[in-house]
Amino acid sequence: MKQRLLLIGCGAVAEGLYAGALRKLESRGMAEVAGLVDPNPSRTAALQRLFRGAIAFKTPAEALEGVAPDLTIVASPPGHHAEHAVQALGAGSHVLCEKPMTTNVEDAERMVAAAREAGRVLAVGMVRRMFPSLALAKELVEGGALGDDLRxxxxxxxxxxxxxxxDAAFRRATAGGGVLTDVGSHVLDFLAAIFGAPTVAGYADDAQADGVETNCRFDLGFRRxxxxxxxxxxxxxxxxxxxxGSAGELRLEPGVLExxxxxxxxxxxxxxxGVASSPIDLGxxxxxxxxxxxxxxxxxxxxxTLRAVRYGEPAAVTGEDGLLVVRTIEGCYRRATPxxxxxxSAAEQAQARERHWKRRRWAA
Amino acid sequence: MGRVAIIGAGGFVGARFVEKATLAGRDDVLPVVRSLRSMARNAHLGRPHRLGDGTRPEALADAIAGCDAVVNLTTGDPAEIVASAIGVHAAAKAARARLLVHISSALVYAGIERADLPDDAPPRVDHWMPYAREKGRAEMFLRGKLGDADLRVVVLRPSLVWGPGSPWLLAPATELMTRTAYLVGDGAGVCALLHVDNLVSSIDAVLAHPSPVSGFFNVADDETTTWRAYYEALAHGLGVDPATIHPVAADRYRGGFHDRREAIQGLRLYKLLKDRFSVETRAALKARLRGALGGPAGSAATEIPRPLVKRLQWEMQTTRERLPTDKFRATFGDANPMSFADGIAAALAWLRFIGVDERDAFAPSAATDLDPTALAAG
Structure with a gap:
């Protein structure tokens, strides 16, 4: 039986990344996109051209009632992820939430608790977990090919x-942060998948005044x-x-998946x-x-994610995995220095330090 | 001069202009970008941007309303350069600005062949390179607007803009690190550089002038540098033996596969065909092609490094004359605070920051309070 899907948020992520995969699922008879949600009707209309059977809604509440989805994909701006995911879980739907999971730890904890309470799958969209290169790197590290004392x-x-x-991604109030929240979500999840849970040992960024960081650098410690x-x-x-490591060296480029x-x-x-090792259907x-x-x-x-819904298999990235990333990001921001x-120039560096967002907050 | 609109504030030079102005505490600068994504580059400054597009002059005029001066730093698709120049000029007129500073490029001349080349010399509108040709055509349009007393038009014609973020720095540095750098002939060609901070300073000098006169002005660094001196300064800073720089014959340019590929990619038909395929289809085709050509990128680790000589680079390296900048200096004064030596020091610091120079790659960050290796051991 086809699984009914609801897509909340019809912006660039939905159109640029999810639409193709969803169309493939539809064409193979595994799922149907039953509803599309976006406050901007031109966005839902754009995706309705790809998903002819989908009904457009302006709010998640209307859609959850109107569609009764098996799986809700939350691809709205990150500041709305928790609200939309908790709504969907409360309505009995499983959820795949696009990264970043949330913009703060409280929201992420709320999502995990809602999934547990509802007995539903909460998966987080960290697509790089699917890279065959990640599996290879993990195998080399865990198998001891690189030795000890890994740096x-x-x-x-x-x-x-x-x-x-x-412009939500460029404002702290709506995005929570800049490049760390955006790209860092992927990177932290990627590293956690290879090395385990991280500890933040130091963090610095270039955000000034009310801006978000466009550059950051931080040190992480893992068990090994x-x-x-x-x-x-x-x-x-x-x-x-x-x-x-003591026995070898590894290099991986995110642009080279295999x-x-x-x-x-x-x-x-x-x-x-990498070799073929990932399910490609619901059989x-x-x-x-x-x-x-x-x-x-x-x-x-x-x-x-659909196999997790149907068979109870583990999702690629669970809500708990996502929560770990959000906690690490928040740990970084808590210790932010210029x-x-x-x-x-020396004068510009001094001014950049003076305008650093943490300093401004302390001053306030 | 009152408020200044920076059109193209998300580009390499525009972003640096806005950053410098912000760090100098100026609030007279209005950054304007074409698309929301272009706001990202300066998102750390916490400074509001406005949306405006040179190809939509009416909306752009609204975005820059109240500005006395407009600086056109737009780049992008060569096919849009002329339309954008026309649109920005129209928007500046409609917004009743008093000064338009248009940034052209010394590439409009191909190589500099005369030491006494006048700043008003017409560009080569038959240039082989679409970017340079269209920049030249934009100049020709603005040439007809120089007599307007209400909107003064100052066209700055920079030489090769270098410094942190510039391809004229990143490419040579990367080539040096991968042992694919090359010098044409003896490397004695004039390396016509203009540091990005000197370009920003030149624009500021025009903006600060009490009554700027319309016209064309070449801008370049004060010092005359050869390509060999430039490459060797970078090589020294990066710890690369200059002997690894390949010599290339200077008698004539020998085209290669990449020239034919670039020519095809520049064709309208190619762009039309490309647009017919989705990004997904193109990605899948690329992956298959990569597989057919011998596996994923990075698998050919044992190849002997060979230089990839490109036509523009070859032509620049065979330039024998310096871009004359006397007219600018006589009109707007000396506006170059950055010396070659200081520029190289800043360049090397930036190259270390972005990871081109990996010698201290595994050193912990300054912000850390724990030694990660100790953490790892623990």
Whole structure:
């Protein structure tokens, strides 16, 4: 039987990332998009052209009553995630919430509690968990191929290019933060999947006054590893993860989904390519495949979520996993200090420190 | 001059202008961006931006209402450069601004062939490079507006804008680190640089002038640098042996596969066909192509580094004359606070920040209060 889906939020994420995967589910008869929610009718109309059977709604409450979905995908602006997810869970729907899960810990805890109380699946959209490269990296780390005393550097940055339909992502009041909340959600989940739960050992960013950070750098400690993460919305960082251990070294680029490079200490670099290991349908047992593009990863993530709904299999990223990321992000912001921007003049650096958002808050 | 609208505030130069103004405590600058996403680059400043697009002059005029001066720093698709220049001019007129500062490019001349090239010399509108050709055509449009007494038009023609964030810094540095850097001939060609902070300062000098005169003005750094000096300064700072820089013949440019690919990508038919495929389809095609060509990117780790010589770079490196800037200096004064040495120091600091120079990659951040390796061990 087809599972009925409701999509809350019809902006750039819904259209650019989810629509293709949802159409594939529909064409394969596994699900139908029954409802679309957005306060802007032009947004729902745009997606109705792709999902002919979907009814448009202006509010989640109307839609949840009108559609009675099996699964609700929450892709509204992050500041609304908790409200919309809790509403959906309360109405008996399972939920896949797009990242960032929420903009504060209280909201994330509220979502986890609501899912538990309702006995429904709460999954978080961290699509990079579907990358075959992640599974390879995890295998190398856990299997001891890199040895002990693991140190890592993770950088990810470029000039922001996501076609947002509001400026909500650039205001602390609506987004909670900047590049850490946005890209950092993915990165923290990715690192937690490889190394386990992190401890924040220091955090610095460039946010001034009421702005959100476009650059940040922080140190994380894990049970078996420690290292630095640097993220940017404005600078072309040399992007990728490097892990060095007593026995070997690993390099992974988020743009290369299928493979990692690694070498034994003193040896030459080798490329490892992931194998098919992820369900691609709702059969029992499922057919197995391997995503090769970001969009295919979105499809695989939806399949994992629908299987969690139908068979009780674990979601790729649970609400608890998402809560861990939100807690880590909040831990970063709590200890925020001004980031060194050493290419600026001494006077500009002093002024940037003076205008740092934490300093302004203390002054207030 | 009263309030100043910065059109293209989300670009490389525009963002630096807004950042410098903010850190200097100025509140006379109004950043204008074409799309919401362009607000991200300066989102850390907590400064309101307005939306405005040179190709929609009426809406842009509303966005810049009340501004005395308009600075056009828009870039983007070459096909829109002329329309944008026309639109920004129309919007500035409609908003009753008194000064329009338009940023063109010295690329409109291809290479500089005469030491006495007048600033008013017409651009090469038959340039092979769409960006330079369209910049030249935009200049031709503005040439017809110089007689307007109500809206003065100052066209600045910068040489190669370098500094943190510039492709004219990132590309050579990356090439040096990957041992693919090259110098044409003996590397003695004039490296016509203009540091981004010097360009910002030049724009400010025009804005600060009590009665700017309409016209064309070349702008460049004060010092004359050769390409060899530039590359060797970067190599030294990055710890790269300058002997790894490949020599390239200077007699003529030898085109390659990438030239043909870029030519095809510039065709209208190519763009039309590309737009017919969804992003998903294009991603899938790319993944398949990558697989067919020998596996995921990064698998060819043992390749011997070879330089990829590009036509623009080759032409720039064979330039023998300096861009004359006497006219600007005589009119607006000396506006270059950044020396070559200071610019290189800032450039190297930025390259370390973005991770091009990895020598201290595993050092903990300054903000940390715990040693991550100790955490790891614990």
């Amino acid at each position: 890592f550097v993770y950088r990810e940055g470029s000039v922001y290019g996501w076609p947002v339909s509001t 590893a420690g290292g630095t993460v640097q993220l940017s919305w404005s600078q072309p960082l040399v992007t990728g993860l490097q892990v060095v 493979a990692v490079r690694w070498r034994r200490r003193g040896g030459s670099w080798q490329t490892l390519v 029992a047992p499922p057919a197995i495949g391997k995503p090769t593009t970001y969009f295919e990863c979105m499809y695989h993530q939806l399949i994992r 980031l060194d921007l050493p290419w600026l």
